[in-house]
Amino acid sequence: MTDYNARIDLNHPAPAGHDDPFTDTVLTALEGFSPAVSRGMHGGTTLDFTIPANDLKQATTLALSLATTATTAELVGLEVIPTVEFDRRNGTHMPAxxxxxxxxxxxxxxxxxxxxxxxxxxxxxxxxxxxxxxxxxxxxxxxxxx
The missing domain is CATH 3.90.105 (Molybdopterin biosynthesis moea protein, domain 2)
Structure with missing residues (x-):
């Protein structure tokens, strides 16, 4: 089993701050998948989370299923890549x-x-x-x- 990161762009206004009800709902629905909600490059909401899967196809299917369960907002973009690649691209190595x-x-x-x-x-x-x-x-x- 490999960890994959899903990045999903939503047709929904960017988060309005710490007390945004939409953000709270999505984070609660994806609890256990290390979710993050942020302002996307497209100006709307971007949703990132991590999922375990046997392969890319399974990870993509699971990401779509989780996203459509977590929100009714229209999905306008999807990227699913191995977490190792996600971290390499985003420079997210965090030292202990x-x-x-x-x-x-x-x-x-x-x-x-x-x-x-x-x-x-x-x-x-x-x-x-x-x-x-x-x-x-x-x-x-x-x-x-x-």
Whole structure:
């Protein structure tokens, strides 16, 4: 069994924000398939989700079935490709990330010491919302001194 990504363009206005009822309905209907709803290049709604299948034909059939079950909006485009290819095209490789607490535990130091290293530039980190995340690959390279 292989994972495939389906990208479906819908003849429906682009999502109106975080409280969009259409988006909530579609995401709920596709729960378990890692769904995402976004503004498509065509100006309307694009629906992305991941499905396991034995081959491309089965994946395409399943994608169409799931999409027409999740929404009554007209489908205007469909692309189904192996997830590996989807990730390669979209550059969506995401490195393993650690929280501040996980990094502290891994390095044998306090949370505060991790935050100090982030603030001083001695530890690579990215702020996501109000939370710092640290690429796992950088944690082992950091010494234990504060």
């Amino acid at each position: 990330l650690l929280s501040v607490s996980e990094t502290a535990e891994r390095l044998g130091i306090s949370r505060q010491a991790v935050l100090q290293r982030i603030e001083s530039g001695n530890l690579v980190a990215t702020k996501v919302g109000s939370t710092w995340v640290i690429p796992e690959a950088t944690a082992p390279a950091v010494g234990r001194s504060a």
